[in-house]
Amino acid sequence: MILINLLPHREAARKRRRENFYAALGASALVGLLLAGIAYVWFEMQISAQTSRNQYLQSAITKLDAEIREISTLQAEIAALRARQQAVEDLQADRNMPVYLLNELVKQMPDGVYLTNMKQENQIVTMRGMAQSNERVSELLRNLGNNSPWLDKADLIEITAATVTLSPRDVRRVANFTVRVALKRPTDVNKPAAAAPGAKPAAAAVKG
Template sequence: MMRLNLMPWRERQRLAALRRLRLMLLGSAILALCAVLLMDQLARDRAQRQAVGNAALQVAVAGLDEQLEQFEPVNQAYESVRAQIAAVAALRADQGIVVNLLADLERALPEGIQLTELKLERSRLHIGGLAASGAVVAQFMRDLERAGSLLDLELKRVQSTAGGEAFLLAARMSADWS
């Protein structure tokens, strides 16, 4: 039987497989390098587009800021008008308080009393007048307390005169007044 030496053939096969492996490794490295370069280029392009977009947005924002600066006097005038409207509304509300106070005084005023003085100092109201008797003054005080627009009502003095009883009342205005 003849013996064949397959060693050179096997050696050639091994070297061919090694060359194929080296070529595949080199091809994979080149392909990976190309992929990395491509991804880098895409990232740079995207960053450049974003920078251009940001610059355009900055220009647009600057234009809008200029427009807002043009409207600033209008906004200030608007706020001034709103403040004036609020002040007028507060005055009207206070006007209603005075009207209500006078209406309460009129409703509480019994027959036999004549008011001679109404004086408002800060939130204190002083009421002076002449009454037919002390009982009429007491009735007037009870009616004023029921009205609710005056608080801490107190009788300061009662003096007998030829025309009747002269009296002086003091009261604190309700919190709505201040």
């Protein structure tokens, strides 16, 4: 006996495949949406965490900037205090410098040399006087430039010939001179002196 199926089974099969396809498509869409939602939430969490870290870093940078400005202000104040301290120390040291100067002049002044005028500007002392001869002036320059720890850089500015009348019968020739010398501070005197070649005395030119 032969059985013949007259029902539209092909249409039913196509309908089932279409329904299965739509069901699979819907499930894929749901899975995709779920994955997209999970990814969105994860990225939002990462962005939020990074934003929090950026805000923390920004606040830390702002705090460091304030500390740096404070340190710069403190350094400027320290530098000003050191400058004031150095100025006070220099004033205290300079207070005794006239004593050192006069003491050294007494030691280094050769016989036959007399000072008539002396002026100090900062560390430079200008002296005017008379000497029995040019050789006495050269000796004075050597003593001031080489033999004194407090005096340095002795320079002959001018020397001229003159006469001095001691009595009606005693008229002597003398040399009027102007000498400039540098006066050292105590802090400079206490420093170790560097070895320097011996300086030659300046030649004295006599003006008529």
